[in-house]
Amino acid sequence: MAAPERTASPERTGAPERTERDITGLLNMAGHVLSNRLGAALADIGMTPRMQCVLIHALEEDRTQIQLAALADLDKTTMVSTVDDLEQLGLAERRPSATDRRARIVVVTEKGRAAAEEGQRIVDRVHSEALGALSPADRAAFVAALGALVEAPKDPGPQPIRRARGR
Numbered sequence: 419m420a421a422p423e424r425t426a427s428p429e430r431t432g433a434p435e436r437t438e439r440d441i442t443g444l445l446n447m448a449g450h451v452l453s454n455r456l457g458a459a460l461a462d463i464g465m466t467p468r469m470q471c472v473l474i475h476a477l478e479e480d481r482t483q484i485q486l487a488a489l490a491d492l493d494k495t496t497m498v499s500t501v502d503d504l505e506q507l508g509l510a511e512r513r514p515s516a517t518d519r520r521a522r523i524v525v526v527t528e529k530g531r532a533a534a535e536e537g538q539r540i541v542d543r544v545h546s547e548a549l550g551a552l553s554p555a556d557r558a559a560f561v562a563a564l565g566a567l568v569e570a571p572k573d574p575g576p577q578p579i580r581r582a583r584g585r
Contacts, residue, residue: 452544452545452548453467455544455547455548456540456541456544459540459541459543459544460537460540460541462540463533463536463537463540464507465533465537466500466503467541468490468492468496468500469500469503469504469509469537470534470537470538470541471489471490472486472490472492472497472500472501472504472510472524473504473509473510473526473530473533473534473537474534474537474538475489475490476510476524476525476526477526477531477534480523480525481523481524482515482518482521482522482523482524483497483498483501483512483521483522483524484497484521486501486524501524504524504530507529507533508527508529508530509526509527509529509530509533509534510524510525510526510527510530511524511525511527512524512525513525549561
């Protein structure tokens with residue numbers, strides 16, 4: 419049985435013509451595929467991309483959970499559960515901050531340092547494989563272009579208008 423033929427109704431004349439490639443869709447699809455590959459590769463060593471990211475940033479210098487959450491782009495609740503997981507695995511521990519008694523510094527253990535190093539080799543391999551279809555010149559240009567997109571000044575969007583209070 420053949421599919422019924424569709425005819426355009428008078429009020430429906432088709433989608434507007436695109437003048438630019440749908441980079442949002444392309445970046446979302448590429449990001450999804452890469453995230454899945456990275457998650458699967460890190461799972462082989464019992465890690466997640468979030469855990470790897472937190473370990474790397476915590477190794478760079480003494481940082482609080484709040485500072486690490488900002489660097490890893492994690493909300494507070496996700497950060498707490500990520501550090502809980504790292505502690506349960508013996509990869510990190512919370513210690514009181516020397517400068518703020520309310521804050522906790524996330525300190526990476528020696529086991530955590532070894533896991534972060536192995537994780538970084540995996541991350542580098544997955545990224546290299548993802549870029550493998552590109553020539554070295556195209557790879558460098560692509561990475562530079564992505565960096566420029568991310569680092570471009572951000573337009574905060576429309577701001578609320580503040581009206582003077584009536585007295």
